[in-house]
Amino acid sequence: MPDNPNDILFERARAVIPGGVNSPVRAFRAVGGTPRFVQRAQGAYFWDAAGQRYIDYIGSWGPMILGHGHPAVVEAVQRAVIDGFSFGAPTEREIELAEAILALLPSMEMIRLVSSGTEAAMSALRLARGATGRKYIIKFEGCYHGHADALLVKAGSGLATFGNPTSAGVPPEVVQHTLVLEYNNLAQLEEAFTLHGQEIAGLMIEAIAGNMNFVRASAAFAKRCRELCTQHGALLIFDEVMTGFRVGLHGAQGVLDVRPDLTVLGKVIGGGMPLAAFGGPRAIMEQLAPLGPVYQAGTLSGNPVATACGLATLKEIAKPGFYESLAAKTRSLVDGLKSAAAAEGQPFSADSEGGMFGFFLLNELPQNYATVMTTDGASFNRLFHGLLDRGVYIAPALYEAGFVSAAHCDDDIAATIEAARQIFRKS
Numbered sequence: 001m002p003d004n005p006n007d008i009l010f011e012r013a014r015a016v017i018p019g020g021v022n023s024p025v026r027a028f029r030a031v032g033g034t035p036r037f038v039q040r041a042q043g044a045y046f047w048d049a050a051g052q053r054y055i056d057y058i059g060s061w062g063p064m065i066l067g068h069g070h071p072a073v074v075e076a077v078q079r080a081v082i083d084g085f086s087f088g089a090p091t092e093r094e095i096e097l098a099e100a101i102l103a104l105l106p107s108m109e110m111i112r113l114v115s116s117g118t119e120a121a122m123s124a125l126r127l128a129r130g131a132t133g134r135k136y137i138i139k140f141e142g143c144y145h146g147h148a149d150a151l152l153v154k155a156g157s158g159l160a161t162f163g164n165p166t167s168a169g170v171p172p173e174v175v176q177h178t179l180v181l182e183y184n185n186l187a188q189l190e191e192a193f194t195l196h197g198q199e200i201a202g203l204m205i206e207a208i209a210g211n212m213n214f215v216r217a218s219a220a221f222a223k224r225c226r227e228l229c230t231q232h233g234a235l236l237i238f239d240e241v242m243t244g245f246r247v248g249l250h251g252a253q254g255v256l257d258v259r260p261d262l263t264v265l266g267k268v269i270g271g272g273m274p275l276a277a278f279g280g281p282r283a284i285m286e287q288l289a290p291l292g293p294v295y296q297a298g299t300l301s302g303n304p305v306a307t308a309c310g311l312a313t314l315k316e317i318a319k320p321g322f323y324e325s326l327a328a329k330t331r332s333l334v335d336g337l338k339s340a341a342a343a344e345g346q347p348f349s350a351d352s353e354g355g356m357f358g359f360f361l362l363n364e365l366p367q368n369y370a371t372v373m374t375t376d377g378a379s380f381n382r383l384f385h386g387l388l389d390r391g392v393y394i395a396p397a398l399y400e401a402g403f404v405s406a407a408h409c410d411d412d413i414a415a416t417i418e419a420a421r422q423i424f425r426k427s
């Protein structure tokens, strides 16, 4: 019998939940070992079932930008709960959240609230197809847009060919209208529009990609995506589920100064509750039911507790200086890790924007998924477990980004850099 409480829970979990987890990357399959079962969290930390404390650089994969248990957010949620969990009827709070988001993202005139990023991206795609009357979509290798069938696809052989499903249960027919291109590859982008421009409903992109660790679309690439969509009557869809209110108050579209047609949001806008959204210009959004022919619905959409949590979170991050301070802190982490790696002769590169960062055990920042995946898995796993043993929790896979919250203090950052230095020294 194992005696670590995490091992005991993992064994129990595996008996009743596939792999013991409700979302695959949590299972530690890539890095090996036992997932930490979280008992509670506060500020920049969480404690596992064995009572061990970790500095948390996942923050629920991005939403916890204020840290765990921010008092103003907790209070808003507690108040909301007293008034009811769910009504299946409209509330004033949904309008307030819609207004708050639209005020910060001027590319959107209307927004619809849903419950998960997957749902938001899937709905945005349907809307793009419905609004344009076209069926083809473009996505990029390494970008993740949730697990809707049409988006679980990887590149086929050859340039600008249609993709192959990446999951069993997705018939090839379902992804036959999804073109998968290499990120930051201008030539492929041009070719795709030359070949299929008149049939493309939308191009969906993480303009700062956080699902292949951290890879930026170059300014030229993002600009060309915008131009080609405009020229060919396709909709440019920014999936900002991760970057929205994470890389800055105006998202990746603010950082890159590119105006998408549709924006997909999630993670931070719910402050840790199940809440996501998609939005865009009025004329496109009015194609949605009940006004238009594109169907979309949700029993728990605009949930009153989730919207209270999201609103309270947005109120905090909209305060002056919030992102300057968060970005400086994140940069100090990234710079410290770079210096530690350089001092120990460890190949290393890193980047950050706002409260999101990525690092690679590679000499140069990669520009696409294939390069990210050239990282040596064994070296990453050594780093991951070394950090975990030292009370630092980063994503258990080398293709995931990291997140700093407003609750992380200078001592947390310094302790993290020191832990990494010790591991680099040993290897």
Ligand SMILES: *Cc1c(COP(=O)(O)O)cnc(C)c1O
Pocket (backbone or CB within 6 Å): 115, 116, 117, 118, 119, 121, 144, 145, 146, 147, 206, 210, 211, 239, 240, 241, 242, 266, 267, 276
């Ligand atoms: C997390 C994520 C999603 C999926 O959101 P879920 O809430 O997990 O369904 C979609 N797109 C991007 C860019 C994400 O990071």
